[in-house]
Amino acid sequence: MIPPRAVHARSPGETDVFARLRSDPLTADWIVLHSLDIAAHRTQVSGEADFVVIIPHGGVLFMEVKACRTVRREGGLWYLGNLPGEARGPFKQAAEAMHSLRERLAKARPHLSRVPFSSCVVFTHLAFRENSVEWHPWQVIDSVAMRSAPMSRLLREIMNKTRSCIQAAPHGGWLLPGSKEPYQEQCAEIAEFFRPDFECFQDYKTVAANIEAELRQFTDEQIVCLDAMETNPRVVFSGPAGTGKTVLALESARRASVEGQDALLLCFNRFLGARLAKECEAHGSGVRAKTLHSHMVEVAKIEHSPSFSNRDFWECELPRCAIDSLLSQDKPAFVFDELIIDEAQDILRDEYLDFLDLSLHGGLSAGKWRMFGDFEKQAIYGSANLALRDFYARLSAPPAEYSLRTNCRNTPSVASLAELLGGLSPGYCRVLRSHDGTEPKYLFYQSESDQVACIEQALTELFELGMSGKDIVILSMRSDESAAAAKIQSSAWRSRIRPFGPAEAGGYIRYCSIHSFKGLEAPAIILTDLDGFSRQSLEALIYIGVTRSLHRLIIVMQESIKAQLLSRITA
Template identity: 35%
Template sequence: MSIMIPRVYDQSTPSPGEKNFFERISNDNKTTDWVILHSLNIAHHKTNIMGEIDFLVIIPKVGVLAVEIKAHRYISVDCGKWYMGRNDQHGTVRSPFVQVNQSMFSLKDYIRENYSPLQNIPIFPLVIFTHTEFSFKSIEWNSNQYVSCKEYRSQPISEVLLKRFKKIKKEYLTKSSTKWLQSNQERPNKKEVEKLVELLRPSLESPSEAVSLGDEINIDLVKFTAEQFGALDMMEDNSRLIFNGAAGTGKTFIAIESAIRAATKGYKVLFVCMNKLLSEMLRLAIDNENIKVTTLHALMRKYDPSPAEDTSQYWETDLPQVCYLNMLEQIKEDDFFDLLIMDEAQDIIGNELWLDCLDLLLTDGLSNGKWHIFGDLSYQSIYNHNMSKLDLLNNIKNRNVNNSIVTLRKNCRNVETSARLSMTLANIRSPYQSYLRNNKSIINSKIRVFVSEEEQLNILISIINKCFDAGFIESDIIILSKVAESKCISFKYQDKLSAKPYKSDVKGLRFTSIHKFKGLEAPIIILTDFDEIESDNSKTLLFTGASRATDSVHYIFHKNIEKYLTAQR
């Protein structure tokens, strides 16, 4: 079986031909070492803003085929216009051969510009008509450039493509202008295949224009690493996975993609997190009727009509107990979910009562159902101070031992110098194996010390102004406090700062607590209200807050911390 990238096929794609080709080539036992990229977006298309190759078939020691699939049962060509289907009244002058050729040449240009050693790998275009016999003749194409329905269906797809490769190469080698092929016939080799996949594997869409430095940083961040693609592929083969990684390793990014992929297959997905602000961001990022995004507390409140109490006892014990009993009576068949996704799971899985409630909503429960758990089980457990990583894992393993743990160690968010300063201050060993971003911060992370409240406010104002001078805008800056939002310095002086409490749909300079901002990120993070950083809780909060920054972190510490800072140096 071939290596399909992505591993899943988007069920919403209307083309029966693409679906049939995907199923046939992914199940052909003679394509074991083949790699197939499908729906490959070509962002630097020669004639269109965005082009697409239906399937890019990479065959080791043979070459690469850019495949265009046409599934129409009726095709007509009249006076240079192509009519695809009996209901096509307008036609198009752009033939399937022109489409695939333009995309192929754009792809070749991209390869040459980004990794020239691969530029002479044989890449050829091929149009496959999966539902009709194509018999039109023209000087614009020849019989080696297409496969008709009968040939496509009468033999294994591996044989169809290998035979076509043989014919194409034979034709090319007779031409004086294609002598380059003579010395490149057995390419790509195994290492070249790996490099080609690394180069071409499609990234998530990102904005084409940046309006601020923060937007430019976001464009740099919105792409999958090879480690993340591997994690996504594992989901296709494992029903129960725990993804453990420190801040910035892309857990939420993968969680969102896993939810979307499951939803495209028709799964009903429950996406749960602890943080209200994170859930709001997730709802904006995910717009799919098959995916329900909610905080755990909001989910449980649905099953408890009594007034909420603002106490730990209520949220951690009383509410889940009431919720569980009411669920047993009220849950209907339509309330069950096929897949459970937990983000920032270290805040959830430490409470057995909460897990009991989630268990009731998942088809086959936590013991035998499908779930993907994402969390930082070592460094960001700010709600379960007394539970170790092993304790948290055991809470899950006690319900099902047949699960796998995936460790994420590539930092995709932080600039390395910024991350290392935060780890030094928090006195923790680096959980990262490498960093995706090799560039320097636009503004260097820095520690400032204050004595009085007035001095802390003045330092805060000066940092904000420095960020403006460097080109950042108000919405790029988030002020995070060690204490509750209503007790922080930014809340007290919000009018003087022209700042507002953080809301995802509100722009401008914003502030909130570190607890509330968990799971989110911003270019500039300013940490305030730290009177000590020696306790374990303060270190965890410091690292959690600092790890939100995609550019730099600005620490405002009380003078009492100077002795600790001196000792750390």
């Protein structure tokens, strides 16, 4: 039965016939197409067959089902129940549907042209004993016949009579005596021709354009948050991942430029800093965008910085040098009218705040500033040593606060996963993106080589969807050198993968750590190397990783942590 349920039944008669055909044990090897549309009808713009029954060793039978309780023909018009008169009676409807599709089948598949076709009319609720030259008596199944025999026998008899009628006709020699057509494989071919299965995918260029339009629309909606807090000189915008904090920070910088203010836009992550700097180029010299550390290096006039592994330098020595440099200047060149900080949760450190206090006209207590951060879940660098309330205690008066709880980046399925893995409480109040039909996918591995194979499988699937390398980022819990993506050696992928960098990497697939990619996003994210970490670190990093995804998310995880994570997802 195609479809398997009578979802398109327009009358109780069709429902009855459907049930009889489905439940009859002698129709087990038949194929029945219900409600088959006919686009190229021989006499109409389009038509429909109630049932097309394909019977092995019998033929193809077109059935017109009528559940009316009265039938009459008067003046050449057929009146079925309370319907208005119609010149095309049910027998002609069935015959025209049959001839329309038989002609198309014979033209497209000539080897099936010897399969006999027939048509009949089923009156499910009344006895029909009328005779006419316009139909054969055996082309009628009425309520009496339906009560007297199973549907399989009635339809088989019609096909037997059809065969005899064809062979007796002057031009019926094409149907050879003893012919067993259609065979089982021919039945399947006929069904596939009439109602083929198919699956179509929206091309990724269209998907990408839709995503871009959605993000533009929804982030524009988020900008009203800035309007609401315009009269407050000092504001903390707090919200989980995906709530548009970076977009709001960039818009704050643009507004400061329009107002003629000297503004400084800072963040913690160097890749995000590169993005902010590029986005702010259009604002001219009125807005400077960079990372906190690169700005302190510039202020302190340090030419050769030590490696980032020297935490004491970056967290203590560098801020002290930058502060000394500011204090030694009679007219400091690095004091700004407005301070804007993205990833503010990572800069809540006494040394950093002391430097920022000197970098702003009026200081942090009286100057104008905007801070954007996830003060619940995204402080993963370990650089901050103050809670938000401790920062407020440093000020003469607490700033205004605005809570961002509307996710404008992720699809609903990814947002839900982030809530579960991140333990967000409260969660998102709304998710603006529409459900695009995709769900996060999980691939499990046991060994390191298995993980590499899983990554290659994920890449193959994404490319089959029409994505290119620039759409895909592989994120790892580890540093670049030890990441699984760096160990891919197959000729199919090795030359197409590059470490993530501040500049666009052409059409390459890129990989980096979750730490390095924080604050950024990509159409497709493959999350890897989820092993060897504490549960708290694991869940925090996975939460950040999954929320980088705009469209597709594939999580590659070790079998040993499968139960741990899935228990959170299904709890």
